[in-house]
Amino acid sequence: MESVSNNIQEIETVENHYDLLKSKPVSIDVKNVTISFDTPKGIYCAVKNVSLQIKKGEIVSIIGHSGCGKSTLMNTISGMVKPTDGEVLANGKVVKGPGPDRGIVFQNYSLLPWLSVYVNIYEAVDSVLKDKTKAEKVEITENALKMVNLWVHKDKLPGQLSGGMKQRTAIARAFAINPSILLLDEPFGALDALTKGTMHIELLKLWNLDNRNKTIVMVTHDIDEAIFLSDRVVVMNNGPEATIKEIVDIPLHRVRNKKEIVKDPLYAQTHDKLMNLLFDKFDINDMDH
Amino acid sequence: MPIVHNTLKYTWIKIAPFIYFIGSIFVLILLWSFFSWKTNGDIPGPSAGLLAVQELFIDMSPFYSDPEDPNTQGILIMMWGSLLRVFMGFLLGSLVAIPIGFLMGSSPLWMNILNPIVQTLRPVSPLAWFPLGMIALKSASGATIFMIFITSLWPTLINTALGVSSLPTDHKNVAKAFGFSTYKYLTKIMIPYALPYIITGLRLSIGVAWMVIVAGEMLSGGQGIGFFVWDSYNGGALEKVIMAIFLIGIAGLILDKFFNYLQKKYSFV
Numbered sequence: 001m002e003s004v005s006n007n008i009q010e011i012e013t014v015e016n017h018y019d020l021l022k023s024k025p026v027s028i029d030v031k032n033v034t035i036s037f038d039t040p041k042g043i044y045c046a047v048k049n050v051s052l053q054i055k056k057g058e059i060v061s062i063i064g065h066s067g068c069g070k071s072t073l074m075n076t077i078s079g080m081v082k083p084t085d086g087e088v089l090a091n092g093k094v095v096k097g098p099g100p101d102r103g104i105v106f107q108n109y110s111l112l113p114w115l116s117v118y119v120n121i122y123e124a125v126d127s128v129l130k131d132k133t134k135a136e137k138v139e140i141t142e143n144a145l146k147m148v149n150l151w152v153h154k155d156k157l158p159g160q161l162s163g164g165m166k167q168r169t170a171i172a173r174a175f176a177i178n179p180s181i182l183l184l185d186e187p188f189g190a191l192d193a194l195t196k197g198t199m200h201i202e203l204l205k206l207w208n209l210d211n212r213n214k215t216i217v218m219v220t221h222d223i224d225e226a227i228f229l230s231d232r233v234v235v236m237n238n239g240p241e242a243t244i245k246e247i248v249d250i251p252l253h254r255v256r257n258k259k260e261i262v263k264d265p266l267y268a269q270t271h272d273k274l275m276n277l278l279f280d281k282f283d284i285n286d287m288d289h
Numbered sequence: 290m291p292i293v294h295n296t297l298k299y300t301w302i303k304i305a306p307f308i309y310f311i312g313s314i315f316v317l318i319l320l321w322s323f324f325s326w327k328t329n330g331d332i333p334g335p336s337a338g339l340l341a342v343q344e345l346f347i348d349m350s351p352f353y354s355d356p357e358d359p360n361t362q363g364i365l366i367m368m369w370g371s372l373l374r375v376f377m378g379f380l381l382g383s384l385v386a387i388p389i390g391f392l393m394g395s396s397p398l399w400m401n402i403l404n405p406i407v408q409t410l411r412p413v414s415p416l417a418w419f420p421l422g423m424i425a426l427k428s429a430s431g432a433t434i435f436m437i438f439i440t441s442l443w444p445t446l447i448n449t450a451l452g453v454s455s456l457p458t459d460h461k462n463v464a465k466a467f468g469f470s471t472y473k474y475l476t477k478i479m480i481p482y483a484l485p486y487i488i489t490g491l492r493l494s495i496g497v498a499w500m501v502i503v504a505g506e507m508l509s510g511g512q513g514i515g516f517f518v519w520d521s522y523n524g525g526a527l528e529k530v531i532m533a534i535f536l537i538g539i540a541g542l543i544l545d546k547f548f549n550y551l552q553k554k555y556s557f558v
Contacts, residue, residue, distance in 0.1 A: 080465060097465075104466040110459045114481040114557040123477055124467040157557070177467070 017212060018231050018251040021055045027181060027215040028054040028077055032086035035072050046072045048241040049086070052234060056180070059207070059216040061226035063278070064236030064245075070219045071107075071185055073236070077217060078104050078183045090181055100128040103174030107186040109166040111158040111173075118154040121145065121173045128177040144176035147206065164195040168202065175206060184218040188225065197258060200228055204256070223274045227267060228256060235277045246277055321531075333528040341528035364517065368536060371506060371513035374430065375498050378437025382494065386442045387487060390449025394483070400450065407446060415440040415501045419508055429509035433502065440501045444493035452486025453479065485556045492548035499541045 030052040036045045046069040054060050062070040075081035076088050079098040088095040090102060098104070111120050122141045129137060145151045148168040158166055167187060174182055187203075188196045207214055220226050226233045233248045250270055252261060261267050281287060318335050325334035333341075345351060345364045353363035362370075393400045393407075418439045422432030460482060464474045506515025514533060521529035 078466065080462065098468060100468065104462075106459065106462060106466075108459060110463050110466075112460060112463060112478060112481070115477065123469075123473065124463075127467045127469050127473060159557070173467075 016251065017057075017254045018249070021058050021231060024055040024057055026053050026089075027056040027058070027091060028052075028217065029089040030054075030073070030077070030086075031088070033073070033076055033083040033088060034085035035069070035076060035081060036084040045084075045241045046239055048243055050242075050244055051086075052244065052247075054215055054217060056215055057212045058232065059218070059230045060232050060234060061218045061220050061230040062234045062236060063220055063223065063226050063274070064242070065238055065278070066221070067239055068236045069239045069242040070236050073242075074183055074185060074217060074219050077181070078102055080104075100177055101179050102181045102183055103177055103179035105167075105170045105174045105182070105184045105187045107189055109158070109170040111166060111169055113158050116155050116157055117150055117161070117169050118145065120158070120169060121176050124173050125176050140176055144172040147175065147209075148172040148202065162195075163191050164199060167191060167199060171203065171206070180214060182214050182216045184216065186219050186221070188222070189220070196222075196225070200225065201258065204229065204254075208255070223271060223278070226274070227252070227270055228258065228261060233270075233274060235274065248273060248277070331527075333531065337528040338531055341526070341532040345529065345532060364514075364533070364536065367512075367517050368514045368540060371502050371515065372540065374434050374513065375437055375495070375502050378434045379441045379491075379495055379498050381434070382438045382441025382498075383445050383491060385438075386445035386490070386494075387449050390446045390487070390490070391453050391479075391483075393446070394450040394453025395479075400454070407443065410439075411443040411447075415497075416504055416508060419505065430512060433505045433509050433512070436505050437498045437502060440498045441494040444497065445487065445490035448486045448490030448493070449483060452483035455486075456482050481557070485552060488548060488552045488555055492545065492552060495544050495548060496541065499537075499544060503537060 030050060033047060033050045034045065035047040036043050038044075050073060052060075062074060064070045072081055076083045077090060077095065079095045079102070090099070111117075112123075115123065118141060121144055122137065125132075125137050125140050125144075129140065132140070142151070145154055148171060150165060150168055150172065153161065153165060158169065161169065167190075171187070188199050191199060203216075207216065216229075218226075218229065227250055230250050233250060235245045235248060237243050237245045248270060252264060252266055252270075275282075321335050321338075325332050325337075349363060351363040351365040353361070354366045355361055389403065393403050415436045418436050419432055422435030423429070426432055426435060456479060460478050463469070464478055469477065502513065503515040503518060506513035507519045508515075510516055510519070514537060518530050518533045521527070521533065
C-alpha cells in the first residue's frame with residue numbers, strides 16, 4: 001500500500017495523469033451512436049448521433065438531467081442495449097453484448113438478495129473466469145472482499161447490509177472479474193452525502209491500486225462527484241434525441257483531496273461552467289421567464 | 290416498584306397465549322351450546338360431543354383397521370386414508386403445475402396460448418371432474434385422487450407463472466452482465482426468486498385440496514373422512530359429524546402451518 005501510493009506521488013510530480021492520457025491508447029470508441037426504442041406511441045429516439053472516445057485509464061462522467069439518455073448511452077458500452085445505428089468499440093472490438101472485459105456496477109446495486117455477500121461475488125467470478133480452478137476463484141473472491149473491507153460481513157445477506165456496504169459489494173463484484181473497463185450507472189445516487197464521500201475515495205483507491213489502468217465511465221447527476229472523480233465530464237442535452245452538449249476537461253492534479261480540491265480556483269471555475277451547462281435558473285428571480 | 294410492575298408484565302406476556310386459547314375454546318363452546326339449544330337438541334351439544342369422543346377414541350381404537358370390512362375403521366385411519374389421497378393428488382398436481390407455471394411465466398407465447406385454458410378451467414368446481422376420473426380410472430379412489438390433482442393445479446400454476454414473470458429486470462441484468470449460463474440463471478436467479486411464489490401456490494393448493502377431499506369422498510363413498518361424515522349423518526350420529534368437522538379443521542390447520550413455515554423459511558428480505 002505504502003509503496004503503491006508513493007509510486008503514484010512520483011508519477012504525479014513528473015507528469016499530471018490528465019496529460020499522460022494523451023499518449024494512452026483508446027479504450028472505448030463510441031461511433032455515431034443512435035438509439036431508438038419501439039414504444040406503443042411510435043419510435044422514440046433517446047440518443048442521436050453521439051461520438052465519444054475514451055482513453056485507457058481515463059475516468060469519464062456522463063452528466064445530464066433525468067431521462068436524457070445518459071444511462072442508455074452507457075448501456076451501449078456495456079452491451080446491454082444495442083445501438084440502432086452506429087457502433088461501439090471496447091478495447092478495439094465491436095461491442096455485441098455484455099462481456100468480461102467490462103464490469104458493471106448498477107444503480108441499485110443489483111445484488112441477489114438470497115445469496116450471501118460472498119456467494120454474490122463468487123457466482124460472478126465463477127461465471128466470468130471459467131478457466132480458473134476452484135481454489136483460484138475462491139482466492140479472487142476473498143481478495144475482492146478484503147479489498148473493500150467486507151470480509152467480516154461475507155456471510156450476510158444483502159438485506160442485512162447498509163447502502164454503502166451494498167455498493168461496496170457491487171463494486172467488489174465488478175473489480176473481482178478484473179475488467180479493463182468499469183461502467184458505473186449512478187453508483188452513489190442512493191447513498192447519503194457522508195457515505196458518498198467515503199465511497200468516492202474508496203473507488204479512487206481501488207483505481208490507484210490497479211495503477212490507474214482501468215477505464216471508468218460513470219453516469220451521474222452530481223456535479224461535485226463528477227468533478228472530483230473525472231478527467232472529463234460529458235454533458236448531455238435533454239432528450240429525446242439527446243446529444244452531447246459539451247465535454248468539459250478536468251485537468252485537476254491527482255491524488256485529489258476532497259478538502260483541498262474545493263479551494264482550487266480551477267475547481268470553482270469548472271463547477272460554475274457545469275452549472276451553467278445544466279441549469280438556466282439559479283434563483284427565484286429566474287423563475288418568471 | 291417498577292420492578293414488580295415489570296414482573297407482572299413479563300408473566301402476562303408468558304401466559305397470555307394460553308389464556309387467549311382458553312377464551313377461544315370457551316366462546317366456541319358457548320356458540321355450540323347456543324345453536325344446540327336453538328335447534329332443540331337436533332344439533333347435539335358439547336356434552337354429546339364428549340360422548341362422540343369416547344365412542345371414537347376410547348370404545349373403538351381410532352387406529353382400528355379391518356381389511357375385510359373397509360366400512361369399519363378407526364377415525365384416524367380413515368383420516369389418514371384421506372390425507373394420503375390428498376398428498377397423491379397434490380404431488381402429481383404440483384409436478385405438472387410448477388413446470389407449466391415456469392413455461393407460462395417465462396414465455397409470453399405460452400402464456401397467451403395456455404392462459405385462456407387455465408382461466409376457463411380454474412373456476413370449475415373440482416367435483417365436476419369426478420365422473421371423468423371414474424370413467425378414465427375405473428376406481429373411486431383413483432377418481433378422488435384425480436379430482437385432487439385437478440384442484441391442486443390452479444393455485445400452484447398461477448402463482449408460479451406470476452413469480453417467474455415478475456422477475457425484476459435488475460436480477461436479469463446481473464445474469465446478462467456476468468454472462469450466467471442457463472443453468473446458473475435457473476438455479477441462482479429464477480428458482481430462488483420464484484420459490485416464495487411457488488410455496489404460496491402450494492399452500493393455497495393444499496388448503497383447497499383438503500376442503501375438496503371431504504366432498505369428493507362423500508361422492509365416491511366407502512373411503513376416508515368424507516365418507517365417515519356422510520355415513521354418520523345417515524346413521525343419525527350427528528355428534529360424530531361435529532367431531533369429524535373439528536378433526537378435519539385441525540388437520541387442515543396443521544397442513545397450513547407447515548406450508549406457512551416453508552414460506553417463511555424460503556422468503557428472502
